[in-house]
Amino acid sequence: MTERVVPPAARRRRRPTKQGVVLSEELIVATALRLIEEHGADALSVRRLGRALGADPSSLYRYFRHTDDLMLAIADELIGRTLRTWNPTGDWRADLRELGLRMHAGALAHPRAAVLSSYRVTGRVHEIEAVEAILGVLRGAGFPDAEAVRIYHAFVDQTLAFGALDSASTALPGPARAAEASVWRATYARLPAGTHPNIAATARHLVADMPRSSYPAALELLLEAAEARLTACQRRPVAE
Amino acid sequence: MTERVVPPAARRRRRPTKQGVVLSEELIVATALRLIEEHGADALSVRRLGRALGADPSSLYRYFRHTDDLMLAIADELIGRTLRTWNPTGDWRADLRELGLRMHAGALAHPRAAVLSSYRVTGRVHEIEAVEAILGVLRGAGFPDAEAVRIYHAFVDQTLAFGALDSASTALPGPARAAEASVWRATYARLPAGTHPNIAATARHLVADMPRSSYPAALELLLEAAEARLTACQRRPVAE
DNA sequence: CTCAACAGGTCAACGCTGTTGTCATAAGGT
DNA sequence: ACCTTATGACAACAGCGTTGACCTGTTGAG
Structure with a gap:
């Protein structure tokens, strides 16, 4: 053909x-x-x-x-839209936090598309721009190249993965979604301390925490660990 | 009918x-x-x-x-198998690392089931057992209840999210998957330093790093940050 | 030991999907 | 005004999940 x-x-x-x-x-x-x-x-x-x-x-x-090509184009368009509204300030931690939250919000705004496209590497213009920008932020902050790539990879995949995960649950059909939300109150919070001491002890926190996305918390943990590694690198620089 | x-x-x-x-x-x-x-x-x-x-x-x-029912039955079987082969040692960091990697590997072994089930809260026995066990590990390590729940949430969601993400890419039809793998070599590694300095500078690392899952790295970052928080908590205990 | 009820396997069909070989035609360069 | 060819249309293929109707072997009751 x-x-x-x-x-x-x-x-x-x-x-x-x-x-x-x-x-x-x-x-x-x-x-x-x-x-x-x-x-x-x-x-x-x-x-x-x-x-x-x-x-x-x-x-x-x-x-x-084929349809796959179309999916890649859709994914790239989503990346482009998100990137267009992001302007870095020079503070690497704040910039990455901002970009992560923006991408996550972007995914939630288009749940179905996010689920379909989160796991694709498009190699298209918008994606390339994003990679360049994030790597720039990290290298500008002083991360050595190898570490910058490692952090970049974890950051991007974490953002996309949580975007897809949270999108998937918001895209559940109505009743199923409501049922999921109530499981923590209806099932977990009622387990007796005798058989499930740890769940019983933390029930209050579980009910409050679990129905919300853990992405902000996970992002914060990643940034904290990255900062710790950065200071470690700067104290005892590594040969590349 | x-x-x-x-x-x-x-x-x-x-x-x-x-x-x-x-x-x-x-x-x-x-x-x-x-x-x-x-x-x-x-x-x-x-x-x-x-x-x-x-x-x-x-x-x-x-x-x-319908097929969804079948997929859920498969997913349930998978959770059971994963938990059954995990035996905690008492070292919280090693135990969480082990469980995370095991769950991730379990998801990769059955991508379709993983993608479908990652975002569902079942409230069934296996899941409850897992929650109880993980919370036990964290509280046993000395995390205050609120922090334990926060870490637990991030840990579980991150594991499920990466499991689904990585599963989705392994579930791609053959040719599409091969195409993805080559994008980093064929597209990114060839960008000129003039227009994309940061990508060009790190191309070697990108080609080596990107085609692999970043879950192990992300998990390690999470554990590092958690440990830092734990020592911070122990130095200056918080009222619950 | 017989026999009716019915669980459970089978068949055929529906409407959907992605994809492709072939054809028709109007747009654009000359 | 013509010729090329880019691009849209059509028809067909194989495979998908699902369902209504049908058929038959197993079973427990009498």
């Missing part, structure tokens, strides 16, 4: 579909995001997307080689 | 399939796990599972209402 997809730069003939829509990579991604948000992750299929766009499903294969 | 699924307790007539197999919930779950292990996550479909069992696909609907 001859290559079906034409690189965006080479596209010139903007021929409308039967229903009068002029397709483009941007329009397709935007429509996909809208579909996901409005009707759930399951609503995203090539056929439904085609219908929503007013085009034949097979037309999309002129823009994306 | 009258209810198709009969509760396991009520099952009595063990009628063999045409190919002579006697079905059961246990056999179905075991076969599903075997399928996933032997032929990858994509190999698990109702039809393939039926074929592997020597039964008509629709027979499975006598045991599970």
Whole structure:
């Protein structure tokens, strides 16, 4: 088969579909995001997307080689949107905290897309910008290269992983979600101290803490550990 | 439609399939796990599972209402297996590290089940046992109750989140997964220092580090931060 | 020892999915 | 104004989860 997809730069003939829509990579991604948000992750299929766009499903294969390509484009768009609203101040810890919380919030704002795209490495422009920026913050703070990459990796994966996890629970169908929320009060808080001493002793804290996301706390722990390593590095510098 | 699924307790007539197999919930779950292990996550479909069992696909609907039900049964089995092989030694840091790595490995071994079950609070026996055990480790180490719950929450969510994240990437269809692995070498490592100085400077480390899971590193960071907090608490005890 | 009830296996069909080979046509460069 | 070809449309394929209807072997009661 001859290559079906034409690189965006080479596209010139903007021929409308039967229903009068002029397709483009941007329009397709935007429509996909809208579909996901409005009707759930399951609503995203090539056929439904085609219908929503007013085009034949097979037309999309002129823009994306397969559905996976489309997912990567969606993921990159999400990264771009988040990055655009972030302006670092120079304080590495504050900057990373801010970016982490922003990415997490961004994921929660598009739960279904976040779940689908969190685990992809896109290699696209927005992602590259993000990598460059975060590495810049860490190296600027004085982390040696190897350590900077290690912290970067843990930071990014932690943020994406929690984003997907928390998105997944907010995306649960209504009743199931309510049931989950009450388990801590209804089940755990009632366990007798005799059989479950540790749960019983901390029940109050569990009920208060567990229904909320632990991402902020986990992020803080990561930043604390990173700072400790930084001072350790600076006290006794390592050869790279 | 009258209810198709009969509760396991009520099952009595063990009628063999045409190919002579006697079905059961246990056999179905075991076969599903075997399928996933032997032929990858994509190999698990109702039809393939039926074929592997020597039964008509629709027979499975006598045991599970839908595929999700089956996935949850598989997940429950996994939790059980993981807990059963963990025996704490008394060293809180080593014990948490061991449990975290075990849970993560368990998730990776059965990616599909992990992705589906990571964000659910079941409130079932195995889960309760795990909560009690982890809280016991932390409180035994000397963490005050509130801090113990905070650490527990971050620890568990981080483990589940990374388990799901890493599972999701291993569950990618073959070609997509290979593509991801090569992005760091093919795209990132080739960016010029002029436009992307930080990526260029750390390219070597990125290529080496990024294709691997960052969970072990993230876990270590969490444990380090926890230890720091513990010594801080012990130096200046807080009123609870 | 017989026999009716019914649990549980089977069959066929529905509508959905991603994907591709082929064809038609209008846009753009010349 | 023409010719090329980019790009949209169509039809078809195999595979998916799921369900309603049907058939049959097992079972416990009489």
